[in-house]
Amino acid sequence: MDDFKGRLTKDGIRIHEPEDFAGMHAAGRIAADILDRIAPMVVPGETTGAINVAIEKMVEDAGATSATIGYRGYAHASCISVNHVVCHGIPGAKVLKAGDILNIDVTVIHDGWFGDTSRMYVAGEIGRKAERLVQVTHDALMKGIEAVRPGATFGDIGHAIQTYVEAHRMSVVRDFCGHGLGQVFHAPPNVLHYGRPGTGPVLEEGMFFTIEPMVNLGRPETKVLADDWTAVTRDKSLSAQFEHSIGVTASGCEIFTLSPAGKFHPTWFSNT
Numbered sequence: 264m265d266d267f268k269g270r271l272t273k274d275g276i277r278i279h280e281p282e283d284f285a286g287m288h289a290a291g292r293i294a295a296d297i298l299d300r301i302a303p304m305v306v307p308g309e310t311t312g313a314i315n316v317a318i319e320k321m322v323e324d325a326g327a328t329s330a331t332i333g334y335r336g337y338a339h340a341s342c343i344s345v346n347h348v349v350c351h352g353i354p355g356a357k358v359l360k361a362g363d364i365l366n367i368d369v370t371v372i373h374d375g376w377f378g379d380t381s382r383m384y385v386a387g388e389i390g391r392k393a394e395r396l397v398q399v400t401h402d403a404l405m406k407g408i409e410a411v412r413p414g415a416t417f418g419d420i421g422h423a424i425q426t427y428v429e430a431h432r433m434s435v436v437r438d439f440c441g442h443g444l445g446q447v448f449h450a451p452p453n454v455l456h457y458g459r460p461g462t463g464p465v466l467e468e469g470m471f472f473t474i475e476p477m478v479n480l481g482r483p484e485t486k487v488l489a490d491d492w493t494a495v496t497r498d499k500s501l502s503a504q505f506e507h508s509i510g511v512t513a514s515g516c517e518i519f520t521l522s523p524a525g526k527f528h529p530t531w532f533s534n535t
Contacts, residue, residue, distance in 0.1 A: 266375070267446055269469060275451040276443060278469040283376075284510055284517060287445065287471060290327070290378030291508050291519030294371045297321045298382055299524040305384040307361040311343040314367070315354035322371055330370035330377055330448050337492065342368040342381075349477050349485050349494040349502045350439055361387035364397060366504045370448065377444045379473055380520035381506040382527050392480060393501055397529040399431045400478040400503040407456070407474045408509060411516040415466050421458030424476050436477035436502070438485045439494065444508060445471045468513050475506030 269279045297318055304314050319340035322329050329340040344352035345365040352366075359365070368381035383397045403424045410423040428435050441454030452464055456476040481500025488495060496502050505527075508519040521527065 272464065272467065274464040276464060276470055277445055277450060278467055279445055279471055279510070280469065283445065283469075283471075286374055286376035287378070287508065287510055287519045288517070290371060290373040290376040291380065291521075292378070292523060293325045293327050293373055294369050294378035294380045295520045295527070296523050297325070297369050297371070298367060298380060299522055299526045301367065302384060302526060305359065305365065305386055307359055307363075307386045309359050309386070311345065311352070311354040311357045311359070311365075314343060315339050315341050318367075318369060322369075325371070325373075327371040327373045330372050330379070334448065340369065342366075344368070344502070344504070346501055347496045347499045349436055349479070349496060350504060351492045351494050353490060353492055359386040362390055362393070363387075364389065364393045364501065364503065368504075368506065375446050377446070377448055377508075378520060379444055379448075379506065379508050381475065381504055382522075383503050383505060383529055394529075395431070396433065396478060396480050396501055396503045399428060399433055400476060401505050401529050403427045403456075403476050403478060404474055404505045404507065407476065408507065408516060408518065411466060411509060411511060413466055413468050413511060413513065416461055416463045417452055417454060417466070418458040418462030419460050420474065421455040421463075422460045425457035428476070428478050434479045434481065434483035436479060436483050436485055439477055441473040441475045441506070443470070443472045466511050468511050470511045471508065473506055473508050475504060477502060477504040
């Protein structure tokens with residue numbers, strides 16, 4: 264239940280109280296821990312449906328609720344987006360093959376707070392082009408997070424991401440964006456992953472939102488398939504995404520969805 268007690272900016276963005284950070288950290292840690300623990304299942308021969316079943320049980324065992332089951336008719340505890348799927352991939356009978364890259368996105372509700380995060384995985388050995396894409400996407404997210412501070416703008420975040428990605432001759436998806444959250448799943452603002460410095464709403468302490476850039480090896484255009492969920496690259500190029508939920512502090516920001524096991528960075532799998 265949404266019992267927001269803070270204030271709204273003129274742009275309709277919620278400004279949360281200092282004590283609200285604890286609830287977001289707790290929810291974010293649950294979601295991030297689930298993504299840590301699902302990693303051993305991401306192997307050639309496994310199905311995305313089986314991975315989702317395991318995630319659903321982990322959510323339940325953590326005493327949390329899946330935010331996605333029942334959301335606009337969605338029936339799964341995760342989105343699993345493989346290779347040229349940009350986002351909102353539906354888990355099912357698809358069997359992972361060696362070299363597949365995939366994004367797993369999980370959102371939980373814990374004590375009324377939403378923890379939303381996603382990261383990239385690879386089944387088996389990763390190819391060189393895919394490895395570069397995954398690394399650039401991860402680093403672009405971190406460039407965006409580095410731009411977060413009171414007095415900066417959302418355009419500053421988008422510009423930091425866009426310029427980094429395009430310098431590596433890749434493209435930023437325009438059709439999907441980050442969003443405000445807290446005691447609701449989606450709220451203002453829309454957090455664009457491209458933009459011009461100094462544009463958009465000004466960041467204030469107490470804002471909670473996701474940054475979740477989607478980066479394509481080819482062109483940025485996407486299309487949504489007939490299931491009304493799965494978004495793919497129009498040119499069938501590979502796509503990658505990383506997502507953190509953050510809160511703006513007096514001096515910068517706090518990341519609510521840090522990996523407890525240090526497995527968020529795309530090279531973790533080569534060190535295990």
